[in-house]
Amino acid sequence: MSNIPTIDTNLFVPRKRRRYINRVVFTLGTLALLLLISPSVWIIGQVLVRAIPHFSFSVITTNGVGLGGGLKNDIVGTTLITAGVGVVAGTIGILTGIYLSQFATGQVAGLLRGASEVLAGIPSIVIGYVGYIALVVHFHWGFSLGAGLITLSVMVIPYIAKTTEVSLRQVPSSYTEGAEALGFKPTRILRLITIKSALPGIVTGMIVALAISVGETAPLLYTAGYSQNMPHLAFTHSPVGYLTYAVWTFYNQPTVTAQRLSYDAAMLLIFMLLALIASSRIIVSRTQRHAETKG
Amino acid sequence: MVTRAISATESGSADNHFVPSVALGNNPIRIATAIVSTLPLLALGSILVVLFFNSLPAIKYNGFHFLTSKHWNPGNFYANPVTTNGVTHPILANYGAWPLIVGTLLSSLIAITIALPLSVGAALIVAKSLGPRLRNLLGVFFELLAGIPSVIFGLWGALTLGPLLARDVYPLLARHIPNVILLKYFRGTTGSGEGLLTSGIVLAIMIVPIIASTTRDLFLQVPKLTEDGASALGLTQWEVTRNVTFPWVSAGIIGATVLGLARALGETMAVAMISGSVLGSLPTNIYSTYTTIAATIVSQLDSALTDATGLAVDTLAEVALIIMVVTLLTNVGARILIKKVSTTSLPVGRGI
Numbered sequence: 001m002s003n004i005p006t007i008d009t010n011l012f013v014p015r016k017r018r019r020y021i022n023r024v025v026f027t028l029g030t031l032a033l034l035l036l037i038s039p040s041v042w043i044i045g046q047v048l049v050r051a052i053p054h055f056s057f058s059v060i061t062t063n064g065v066g067l068g069g070g071l072k073n074d075i076v077g078t079t080l081i082t083a084g085v086g087v088v089a090g091t092i093g094i095l096t097g098i099y100l101s102q103f104a105t106g107q108v109a110g111l112l113r114g115a116s117e118v119l120a121g122i123p124s125i126v127i128g129y130v131g132y133i134a135l136v137v138h139f140h141w142g143f144s145l146g147a148g149l150i151t152l153s154v155m156v157i158p159y160i161a162k163t164t165e166v167s168l169r170q171v172p173s174s175y176t177e178g179a180e181a182l183g184f185k186p187t188r189i190l191r192l193i194t195i196k197s198a199l200p201g202i203v204t205g206m207i208v209a210l211a212i213s214v215g216e217t218a219p220l221l222y223t224a225g226y227s228q229n230m231p232h233l234a235f236t237h238s239p240v241g242y243l244t245y246a247v248w249t250f251y252n253q254p255t256v257t258a259q260r261l262s263y264d265a266a267m268l269l270i271f272m273l274l275a276l277i278a279s280s281r282i283i284v285s286r287t288q289r290h291a292e293t294k295g
Numbered sequence: 296m297v298t299r300a301i302s303a304t305e306s307g308s309a310d311n312h313f314v315p316s317v318a319l320g321n322n323p324i325r326i327a328t329a330i331v332s333t334l335p336l337l338a339l340g341s342i343l344v345v346l347f348f349n350s351l352p353a354i355k356y357n358g359f360h361f362l363t364s365k366h367w368n369p370g371n372f373y374a375n376p377v378t379t380n381g382v383t384h385p386i387l388a389n390y391g392a393w394p395l396i397v398g399t400l401l402s403s404l405i406a407i408t409i410a411l412p413l414s415v416g417a418a419l420i421v422a423k424s425l426g427p428r429l430r431n432l433l434g435v436f437f438e439l440l441a442g443i444p445s446v447i448f449g450l451w452g453a454l455t456l457g458p459l460l461a462r463d464v465y466p467l468l469a470r471h472i473p474n475v476i477l478l479k480y481f482r483g484t485t486g487s488g489e490g491l492l493t494s495g496i497v498l499a500i501m502i503v504p505i506i507a508s509t510t511r512d513l514f515l516q517v518p519k520l521t522e523d524g525a526s527a528l529g530l531t532q533w534e535v536t537r538n539v540t541f542p543w544v545s546a547g548i549i550g551a552t553v554l555g556l557a558r559a560l561g562e563t564m565a566v567a568m569i570s571g572s573v574l575g576s577l578p579t580n581i582y583s584t585y586t587t588i589a590a591t592i593v594s595q596l597d598s599a600l601t602d603a604t605g606l607a608v609d610t611l612a613e614v615a616l617i618i619m620v621v622t623l624l625t626n627v628g629a630r631i632l633i634k635k636v637s638t639t640s641l642p643v644g645r646g647i
Contacts, residue, residue: 018531022533022534025536026420026423026424029416032415032416033420035413036417036503040443040500042451043447047451096334099328099329099332100332102325102328103329112332112336115335116335117626118626119335119342121557121622121625122339123562123563126561126589129592129612132596154338157338158335187324215444217444218589218593244564247446247449262450263450273442276442277435277442
């Protein structure tokens with residue numbers, strides 16, 4: 001930030017004109033903002049408009065049959081996969097975040113952090129392809145819950161690690177110093193003070209990761225496979241259905257029922273997403289009292 | 296109240312008052328977390344190794360002209376396989392990735408061209424003229440936009456936006472745009488709505504959260520004193536922005552744009568649903584159907600599995616390796632760029 005800005009505005013241009021330009025630019029900016037808001041309203045609105053008039057609760061209570069039926073198996077599958085990712089990626093991500101914020105220093109920290117950031121940048125289909133080759137084919141797991149949730153976990157661990165690390169770093173050192181002065185053991189400080197104060201951030205990171213797992217398709221297509229039966233609680237050798245697959249596979253089928261299912265699945269995905277965002281806000285405001293006011 | 300997951304600015308400035316707990320020494324927590332934290336690195340390493348070794352036969356068979364050839368012919372799976380250069384393959388198998396590479400680059404370029412000015416304009420308004428309450432509300436909104444699954448973007452693009460544009464907008468454009476350099480690609484047949492321009496628009500909407508939220512954080516990070524000084528000199532708000540704010544954050548905006556580009560390059564499902572997934576030909580105008588590397592992997596893996604020699608699957612590993620290297624370079628480049636000029640760290644992946 002050493003470069004001092006040089007001002008090339010000609011202040012002798014009539015004041016009226018400069019004010020006019022100012023107004024034009026900010027009007028254009030407002031237009032840009034509106035232009036960005038409208039498509040997402042349109043997307044969500046379109047899904048609801050196409051799904052609600054035909055929606056019946058049998059969609060939730062019956063399994064898929066060919067190009068028709070319901071989405072019960074997909075809802076259960078998405079829930080299972082997401083829960084599994086929450087456990088696997090949650091554990092690994094939070095522990096990684098703790099290490100990066102509390103212990104790692106210098107080049108080791110840089111390397112681990114860099115690897116995690118790079119991992120998050122890899123296209124999801126590439127991770128899915130590797131999951132297929134390594135887990136489904138090489139480990140002989142077949143299309144399965146295990147292959148799907150581990151592939152997806154690899155994808156979302158960086159998000160959890162990053163948010164955990166950042167929120168642990170934001171805990172003021174006066175908190176830990178105070179506890180140290182009171183004679184607390186370091187492990188107790190970490191557990192009772194540091195992690196507790198950072199909880200809102202950690203929870204938000206977890207929920208972002210869960211939202212991603214609910215909405216991902218590419219990493220699951222060739223790892224979790226697809227099935228219209230209710231998912232078994234088997235880790236391997238049993239393909240699982242999920243909502244995003246229903247959107248992807250039914251949207252361009254020639255029958256009306258199939259297209260409706262596609263929109264139904266899309267609507268359920270949006271509801272799940274909204275529920276996750278809402279729960280993140282509630283949990284954050286509940287846990288907030290342990291943390292210093294932020295933002 | 297915490298209104299966004301993490302603002303990028305906070306993560307950078309946090310180091311000021313942070314001291315690692317050295318007191319913990321070599322206790323079990325340290326050792327356990329240290330072991331676990333190597334897992335992302337291991338995962339990254341194994342992804343690279345798996346891709347590299349799986350694509351070796353394809354690299355050997357397809358040779359260098361793979362990058363420039365535009366054929367995509369898996370060969371005859373039913374005839375007896377033959378062996379060339381020590382690689383067993385179906386007879387007449389002939390692969391070229393050029394249309395995939397062109398499609399990936401063009402669609403991302405269109406997306407960036409649309410998304411960058413809109414994101415910067417919107418971020419300007421959010422940072423400069425909105426109060427904190429409305430700003431937070433829009434933050435939530437971008438969070439939601441970032442969270443919409445890409446299949447839903449695909450669904451909307453394929454069934455709503457594409458047909459609408461193809462019916463009402465593209466024919467008008469094609470008829471009235473002058474026949475000059477670059478603009479001439481807007482002329483010609485407009486198709487059904489599946490193609491470059493439609494997917495470019497949808498990709499643009501998908502990468503807006505990354506660019507807009509980072510740019511907003513960068514704008515808010517510019518010292519108030521410097522800006523106020525400039526307006527005290529009599530500059531209008533826009534003049535302050537152009538002369539003080541932009542020079543301060545321009546490299547950061549480039550970083551955020553490159554990160555958005557990486558996301559557009561690797562986007563799979565939405566593109567697979569809107570591109571028309573045409574293999575073996577180059578787009579002729581901006582409405583043409585096409586395909587990208589990521590979309591090809593997702594749409595071709597199913598049929599590739601029926602190739603008993605495995606060459607088709609290995610060829611997909613080769614294109615996966617290409618897109619992986621490209622997105623790695625763009626990602627790392629963006630991060631180096633922004634680290635050099637600003638305390639704002641770039642968001643991870645989708646803009647967190």
